[in-house]
Amino acid sequence: MTPTLSHLKALEAESIHIMREVVAEFRNPVMLYSVGKDSSVMLHVARKAFYPGPLPFPLLHVDTGYKFKEMYAFRDWYAKEIGARLIVHRNEEAIAQGAHPLKLGVARCCGALKTKALLDALAEGGFDAAMGGARRDEERSRAKERIFSFRDEFGQWDPKNQRPELWDLYNCRIHEGESIRVFPLSNWTEVDVWQYIKLENIPIVPLYYAKERLMVRRGTLLIPADDAGNLKEGEQPEVVMCRFRTLGCSPCTGAVYSTATTIDEIVAEAATATRSERETRIIDHGSNTMEDKKKEGYF
Amino acid sequence: MNSIDQNIFAATDTELLRFTTAGSVDDGKSTLIGRLLVDTKGVFEDQLDAAKRIEAKKGAKGAYLALLTDGLQAEREQGITIDVAYRYFATPKRKFIIADTPGHEQYTRNMVTGASTAHLAVILIDARKGVLTQSRRHTYISRLLGIPHIVVAINKMDLVGYAQETYEKIVRDFLEFYEKLDVTGGDVTFIPISALEGDMVVERGHNMPWYEGPTLLEKLETAPVLVQINAEDFRFPVQLVSRPQTEELHDFRGYMGRIESGSVKVGDAITVLPSGLTSRIKRIITWDGELEEAFAPMSVTLTLEDERDISRGDMIVHTDNPPRVEKELRAMLCWMHETPMVPGKKYLIKHTTTTVKAMVTALEYRVDINTLEHIPAPPELKMNEIGLVNLKLLKPIACDAYEKNRATGGFIVIDDFTNMTVGAGMIR
Numbered sequence: 089m090t091p092t093l094s095h096l097k098a099l100e101a102e103s104i105h106i107m108r109e110v111v112a113e114f115r116n117p118v119m120l121y122s123v124g125k126d127s128s129v130m131l132h133v134a135r136k137a138f139y140p141g142p143l144p145f146p147l148l149h150v151d152t153g154y155k156f157k158e159m160y161a162f163r164d165w166y167a168k169e170i171g172a173r174l175i176v177h178r179n180e181e182a183i184a185q186g187a188h189p190l191k192l193g194v195a196r197c198c199g200a201l202k203t204k205a206l207l208d209a210l211a212e213g214g215f216d217a218a219m220g221g222a223r224r225d226e227e228r229s230r231a232k233e234r235i236f237s238f239r240d241e242f243g244q245w246d247p248k249n250q251r252p253e254l255w256d257l258y259n260c261r262i263h264e265g266e267s268i269r270v271f272p273l274s275n276w277t278e279v280d281v282w283q284y285i286k287l288e289n290i291p292i293v294p295l296y297y298a299k300e301r302l303m304v305r306r307g308t309l310l311i312p313a314d315d316a317g318n319l320k321e322g323e324q325p326e327v328v329m330c331r332f333r334t335l336g337c338s339p340c341t342g343a344v345y346s347t348a349t350t351i352d353e354i355v356a357e358a359a360t361a362t363r364s365e366r367e368t369r370i371i372d373h374g375s376n377t378m379e380d381k382k383k384e385g386y387f
Numbered sequence: 388m389n390s391i392d393q394n395i396f397a398a399t400d401t402e403l404l405r406f407t408t409a410g411s412v413d414d415g416k417s418t419l420i421g422r423l424l425v426d427t428k429g430v431f432e433d434q435l436d437a438a439k440r441i442e443a444k445k446g447a448k449g450a451y452l453a454l455l456t457d458g459l460q461a462e463r464e465q466g467i468t469i470d471v472a473y474r475y476f477a478t479p480k481r482k483f484i485i486a487d488t489p490g491h492e493q494y495t496r497n498m499v500t501g502a503s504t505a506h507l508a509v510i511l512i513d514a515r516k517g518v519l520t521q522s523r524r525h526t527y528i529s530r531l532l533g534i535p536h537i538v539v540a541i542n543k544m545d546l547v548g549y550a551q552e553t554y555e556k557i558v559r560d561f562l563e564f565y566e567k568l569d570v571t572g573g574d575v576t577f578i579p580i581s582a583l584e585g586d587m588v589v590e591r592g593h594n595m596p597w598y599e600g601p602t603l604l605e606k607l608e609t610a611p612v613l614v615q616i617n618a619e620d621f622r623f624p625v626q627l628v629s630r631p632q633t634e635e636l637h638d639f640r641g642y643m644g645r646i647e648s649g650s651v652k653v654g655d656a657i658t659v660l661p662s663g664l665t666s667r668i669k670r671i672i673t674w675d676g677e678l679e680e681a682f683a684p685m686s687v688t689l690t691l692e693d694e695r696d697i698s699r700g701d702m703i704v705h706t707d708n709p710p711r712v713e714k715e716l717r718a719m720l721c722w723m724h725e726t727p728m729v730p731g732k733k734y735l736i737k738h739t740t741t742t743v744k745a746m747v748t749a750l751e752y753r754v755d756i757n758t759l760e761h762i763p764a765p766p767e768l769k770m771n772e773i774g775l776v777n778l779k780l781l782k783p784i785a786c787d788a789y790e791k792n793r794a795t796g797g798f799i800v801i802d803d804f805t806n807m808t809v810g811a812g813m814i815r
Binding site: 102262364 | 402431432433470471472474475477482496497503504612627629630631633636639641643644672674684686688699723735737738740793794798801803806808811
């Protein structure tokens with residue numbers, strides 16, 4: 089009788105296989121590191137994939153300047169801790185011009201600080217493959233994404249003309265200037281990610297744990313109020329016991345009411361959640377859908 | 388994702404079952420998947436609310452179920468599934484990955500793609516229409532791709548008054564055709580369902596007391612997943628050679644890869660193919676510690692007793708159980724690109740971790756995937772067509788028959804000018 093792998097170990101083995109294919113087949117790969125829980129899992133699996141050797145690629149953080157201060161502290165500590173090479177890229181021009189979601193609107197702000205910054209960073213670094221922690225269960229256009237997803241020389245995605253992807257045979261061939269986005273965690277769900285963080289004892293940004301925080305209620309969202317720049321006129325901050333299910337930019341990421349202060353409580357909460365995690369991300373609402381943004385080059 | 392029983396998710400030893408669903412627009416495939424997701428609470432309230440809001444605008448009853456699954460704007464506009472979509476849900480017993488594929492003949496390539504990783508195929512039949520040409524096509528493709536378990540879901544039973552006679556006639560018709568299909572192994576299960584009303588999908592319902600078999604979900608929860616992997620033959624395609632050359636690892640040389648089938652122990656006598664060099668396994672290294680034994684589908688790093696010239700694309704196997712090493716192959720080929728495959732043309736094939744130039748020397752026949760008839764020596768293979776080809780490779784590869792080993796028997800065909808994936812092959 090052959091033993092079987094648990095689903096988490098099977099997912100891990102698949103992700104390791106994917107990352108090794110990337111390193112074997114591409115000239116200059118990079119791993120996107122957004123400091124969130126999925127990035128943390130992806131990075132951890134990457135360290136396992138190349139053990140006992142070091143990480144054979146740099147990490148790239150596309151920074152908008154609006155990330156939570158806890159994220160910056162964690163990023164710098166963790167990169168140093170594991171000895172990773174970290175590249176931070178910002179769209180300095182847009183930041184200098186004062187790009188802000190409350191001023192530009194969320195879609196334009198994201199377009200400038202995230203999509204454009206990402207495409208510029210990939211071009212500057214000459215990266216031919218970029219790994220990201222996006223999962224297919226997050227959003228319906230992501231459910232259609234290949235694990236190895238082709239991008240033309242403008243970084244654009246054409247969902248109707250994707251390469252067939254069979255078995256675990258990934259077509260890594262591209263022409264000069266084209267690139268591949270790789271999603272090693274494609275088949276993981278949010279619950280898998282939390283279970284794995286627990287199983288492997290992976291460090292995560294403390295914002296994921298519940299505590300009393302100064303927040304402002306905006307519609308159904310809880311927006312961090314510790315930065316006065318996030319507040320609209322007339323909004324009154326209050327102290328709320330809450331945590332973040334996903335992490336993005338502080339003006340655009342809502343928290344959820346929660347008392348989960350341990351990883352066990354978070355796993356239990358994720359397993360019984362009735363609302364999707366991306367509900368707290370303002371960028372997902374509105375008429376510019378994830379599919380539109382992905383076509384333009386968003387991760 | 389939500390679960391029926393929250394406590395079960397504390398456990399991390401659940402198995403993973405991958406299945407594919409084939410059916411056409413009118414068979415209610417999207418409705419069925421929507422039903423599975425909703426009844427296993429595999430869909431979040433905000434996503435459900437959004438789908439129900441669209442349904443309210445359009446007004447068709449139960450349409451929200453289908454809206455949950457159609458991902459691309461073009462699909463929602465046209466009400467069809469264009470591409471493979473992957474869905475995830477879990478029950479206390481198992482985690483599931485659905486490859487949701489369109490069923491029309493012009494999407495055969497998508498169906499083949501979805502089937503390539505599946506343990507089980509759900510084939511939908513409309514109870515009002517019975518076994519159609521497309522049912523045969525879906526069954527043939529599922530078997531061709533080596534899916535061991537087939538579930539024939541006879542849907543829309545609500546529209547035929549939940550009549551047992553209708554169900555039984557379809558079962559008879561299906562078996563009559565299935566027995567003629569040239570296949571070995573695998574099993575077929577028939578389940579009468581109503582995806583719209585929910586009968587026999589997750590809940591049994593009260594409309595078909597005459598049916599005593601499993602519900603669809605019960606079948607999905609109990610179908611063995613092991614048969615998928617060949618447990619006997621150790622096959623280890625080398626992905627990467629690890630030579631960190633750091634101070635403490637300056638002499639280290641490890642072979643990184645995934646055990647595609649079988650298992651391996653420290654001390655085992657191995658052969659490296661295609662070169663034929665031999666050695667023994669010295670260490671099986673993982674981040675979680677060194678292992679005495681490892682098995683498929685684990686990703687590990689192997690070291691050998693002797694220093695050998697080994698690189699990506701080589702395959703490490705047990706000396707007493709080698710695969711074939713061949714330069715000429717016969718394979719079933721499914722063509723996936725608008726530009727037809729013409730014998731005599733050169734392509735690249737990617738097989739395990741090796742990519743090699745290949746020429747199609749002959750197209751023996753094309754399979755009419757509707758009648759399963761063989762059409763001898765056609766001039767070309769068009770998109771979505773399947774045929775038996777002879778291939779000549781520039782270099783030999785280590786391979787097994789697909790029927791025996793999916794991982795070492797399958798390959799993709801790449802056009803080396805456009806870099807597109809243009810075909811998928813299964814070695815005979």
